Amino acid sequence: xxxxxxxxxxxxxxxxxxxxxxxxxxxxxxxxxxxxxxxxxxxxxxxxxxxxxxxxxxxxxxxxxxxxxxxxxxxxxxxxxxxxxxxxxxxxxxxxxxxxxxxxxxxxxxxxxxxxxxxxxxxxxxxxxxxxxxxxxxxxxxxxxxxxxxxxxxxxxxxxxxxxxxxxxxxxxxxxxxxxxxxxxxxxxxxxxxxxxxxxxxxxxxxxxxxxxxxxxxxxxxxxxxxxxxxxxxxxxxxxxxxxxxxxxxxxxxxxxxxxxxxxxxxxxxxxxxxxxxxxxxxxxxxxxxxxxxxxxxxxxxxxxxxxxxxxxxxxxxxxxxxxxxxxxxxxxxxxxxxxxxxxxxxxxxxxxxxxxxx
Amino acid sequence: xxxxxxxxxxxxxxxxxxxxxxxxxxxxxxxxxxxxxxxxxxxxxxxxxxxxxxxxxxxxxxxxxxxxxxxxxxxxxxxxxxxxxxxxxxxxxxxxxxxxxxxxxxxxxxxxxxxxxxxxxxxxxxxxxxxxxxxxxx
Numbered sequence: 438x439x440x441x442x443x444x445x446x447x448x449x450x451x452x453x454x455x456x457x458x459x460x461x462x463x464x465x466x467x468x469x470x471x472x473x474x475x476x477x478x479x480x481x482x483x484x485x486x487x488x489x490x491x492x493x494x495x496x497x498x499x500x501x502x503x504x505x506x507x508x509x510x511x512x513x514x515x516x517x518x519x520x521x522x523x524x525x526x527x528x529x530x531x532x533x534x535x536x537x538x539x540x541x542x543x544x545x546x547x548x549x550x551x552x553x554x555x556x557x558x559x560x561x562x563x564x565x566x567x568x569x570x571x572x573x574x575x576x577x578x579x580x581x582x583x584x585x586x587x588x589x590x591x592x593x594x595x596x597x598x599x600x601x602x603x604x605x606x607x608x609x610x611x612x613x614x615x616x617x618x619x620x621x622x623x624x625x626x627x628x629x630x631x632x633x634x635x636x637x638x639x640x641x642x643x644x645x646x647x648x649x650x651x652x653x654x655x656x657x658x659x660x661x662x663x664x665x666x667x668x669x670x671x672x673x674x675x676x677x678x679x680x681x682x683x684x685x686x687x688x689x690x691x692x693x694x695x696x697x698x699x700x701x702x703x704x705x706x707x708x709x710x711x712x713x714x715x716x717x718x719x720x721x722x723x724x725x726x727x728x729x730x731x732x733x734x735x736x737x738x739x740x741x742x743x744x745x746x747x748x749x750x751x752x753x754x755x756x757x758x759x760x761x762x763x764x765x766x767x768x769x770x771x772x773x774x775x776x777x778x779x780x781x782x783x784x785x786x787x788x789x790x791x792x793x794x795x796x
Numbered sequence: 797x798x799x800x801x802x803x804x805x806x807x808x809x810x811x812x813x814x815x816x817x818x819x820x821x822x823x824x825x826x827x828x829x830x831x832x833x834x835x836x837x838x839x840x841x842x843x844x845x846x847x848x849x850x851x852x853x854x855x856x857x858x859x860x861x862x863x864x865x866x867x868x869x870x871x872x873x874x875x876x877x878x879x880x881x882x883x884x885x886x887x888x889x890x891x892x893x894x895x896x897x898x899x900x901x902x903x904x905x906x907x908x909x910x911x912x913x914x915x916x917x918x919x920x921x922x923x924x925x926x927x928x929x930x931x932x933x934x
Binding site: 496560574578580581587588596622626632 | 800801802805809819831833835851854878879880893914
């Protein structure tokens with residue numbers, strides 16, 4: 438038996454955008470165990486719910502993470518609305534859905550760029566981020582922010598979109614769909630990309646379910662599970678079919694995210710076509726009393742928002758379980774048996790967001 | 797395993813990008829374009845302010861301070877998160893989010909606006925005295 442040694446990995450590593458630390462147990466170059474530890478970016482945002490008005494906390498919730506900000510604000514609002522039994526207007530539900538799907542496109546394009554960067558494919562990285570700019574520009578034009586949108590409020594949305602804006606979003610979706618083809622072709626067919634991703638970090642379907650994987654990580658293993666199928670917001674009126682792949686390797690995870698971009702662009706166009714006229718928010722009276730679990734599909738997977746109100750303007754508890762929290766146990770399993778040089782790529786393919794996880 | 801793999805798939809796009817115009821704006825040589833809705837910074841029309849203090853109470857980070865007795869409206873632009881909560885709460889609609897970022901600085905400062913009843917000039921003034929240029933050191 439080879440001599441065992443422990444190599445510290447992270448929290449600062451060139452391939453990782455977020456601070457996660459792993460103690461890798463190695464036998465020669467093979468990883469036989471990985472012990473994750475987090476705690477480098479904890480900000481105590483959940484505790485802040487006791488200090489802030491429940492309406493003000495929307496702005497805190499969406500600052501949990503820069504990439505999933507739209508979803509965090511939306512998930513929190515939905516949980517509070519359910520506690521207070523508020524019926525959100527149909528137009529607001531469609532607006533939230535459009536922004537959420539735009540958010541998914543920009544998150545996946547960001548991840549694709551990071552993946553290309555991790556492989557040393559710089560021109561592909563830049564091209565992915567060039568496409569992402571179109572979505573960010575549309576966010577800027579419709580919400581007033583590129584990353585933090587501040588459009589969700591308890592009871593609906595703060596901003597509306599006129600016909601020109603909806604047409605602009607559809608135009609941007611068409612352009613991205615057209616221009617993403619060479620990027621997709623490269624990620625799916627290129628020899629160097631395939632040789633780096635295929636057969637690496639295989640997660641079987643049964644293991645994925647058993648270890649509690651969520652989002653593209655779960656769907657890449659062949660499990661057709663997507664929270665959007667529950668039909669929250671306007672998803673009930675749209676054609677949502679989970680995008681799946683069968684192999685469960687890094688290539689499949691990349692494939693699922695690529696096709697989810699196309700799916701999201703389709704959903705944006707559908708929602709823009711079907712959006713009804715009417716109010717965008719209803720007035721909110723009183724304070725929340727009771728508790729509720731809301732589930733939404735973030736770009737990285739299923740996120741859970743728990744809210745408990747006591748009848749005052751400050752909530753008793755807000756709890757957020759992020760997709761990365763669920764994806765860390767399968768990631769640790771994937772690392773066992775891989776080579777040291779493959780560790781960064783495997784960690785990257787779960788799309789870790791440690792800022793979300795630590796809140 | 798890699799039977800359907802192709803070589804140099806991205807070469808055409810990479811070459812096209814090499815000879816086409818940059819996708820980025822040449823800031824600061826070209827001016828940055830801001831969309832109309834951009835949440836850049838808060839502006840106040842002091843003549844309409846009734847000193848109710850609703851903006852101060854609605855501000856999530858507590859960046860706004862309204863002093864009714866002194867007749868001042870103070871904002872710490874470094875604490876402001878540009879959420880627009882104050883603009884939504886203002887009954888007189890004298891607060892608005894306008895495009896354009898505030899300038900960076902090496903010191904946190906508050907900007908004080910004098911409300912008309914107390915002082916006729918509605919011009920902003922700095923409370924913290926601006927340090928001399930020589931004070932800037934790494």
